[in-house]
Amino acid sequence: MNSRIWLIKSEPFKYAWENMLADGRTFWDGVRNHQAKNNLLEMRVGDFAFFYHSNEGMEIVGIVQVVREAYPDPTATEGPWVVVDVEPKLSFETTVSLAQLKADPICSGMALVRQSRLSVSPVTESEFNRICELANLNPAGFV
DNA sequence: GCCAACGTTGGC
DNA sequence: GCCAACGTTGGC
Numbered sequence: 001m002n003s004r005i006w007l008i009k010s011e012p013f014k015y016a017w018e019n020m021l022a023d024g025r026t027f028w029d030g031v032r033n034h035q036a037k038n039n040l041l042e043m044r045v046g047d048f049a050f051f052y053h054s055n056e057g058m059e060i061v062g063i064v065q066v067v068r069e070a071y072p073d074p075t076a077t078e079g080p081w082v083v084v085d086v087e088p089k090l091s092f093e094t095t096v097s098l099a100q101l102k103a104d105p106i107c108s109g110m111a112l113v114r115q116s117r118l119s120v121s122p123v124t125e126s127e128f129n130r131i132c133e134l135a136n137l138n139p140a141g142f143v
Numbered sequence: 144g145c146c147a148a149c150g151t152t153g154g155c
Numbered sequence: 156g157c158c159a160a161c162g163t164t165g166g167c
Contacts, residue, residue: 011164054166115148116164116165116166117148117164118149
């Protein structure tokens with residue numbers, strides 16, 4: 001597996017997975033945190049990212065794929081902020097809740113769990129595999 | 144609605 | 156450069 005894995009968060013009432021599916025492709029804007037921005041800068045075309053619903057839902061609902069690497073955020077009037085372009089890759093039939101991740105020995109150490117305010121975070125390969133397992137997915141099917 | 148975690152701002 | 160005050164995010 002050459003791709004790195006990430007996790008991006010969105011509040012469903014601002015931009016839900018359904019919006020992502022409807023748009024087909026979007027630029028991931030609004031990141032105003034340097035750590036999250038640095039993660040965006042490290043994303044490469046072909047990388048995958050889990051799509052997490054924060055606040056409401058609090059679960060991973062799908063996977064997107066990076067289709068364009070970081071470029072200046074068109075919605076930012078100043079500052080070093082960037083966006084990437086992503087496309088929906090697949091919808092989870094079995095979503096994975098935050099409670100499940102917290103209770104899981106592998107996933108309880110995730111940046112998502114430890115740093116709840118970070119909106120773009122890295123996912124390790126073992127976390128990725130475990131989440132696929134919890135979602136009843138075969139990673140070999142799409143990686 | 145409350146609060147913990149964390150980032151930012153501004154006085155000194 | 157420190158730190159108190161304040162704002163925001165997001166889980167509970």
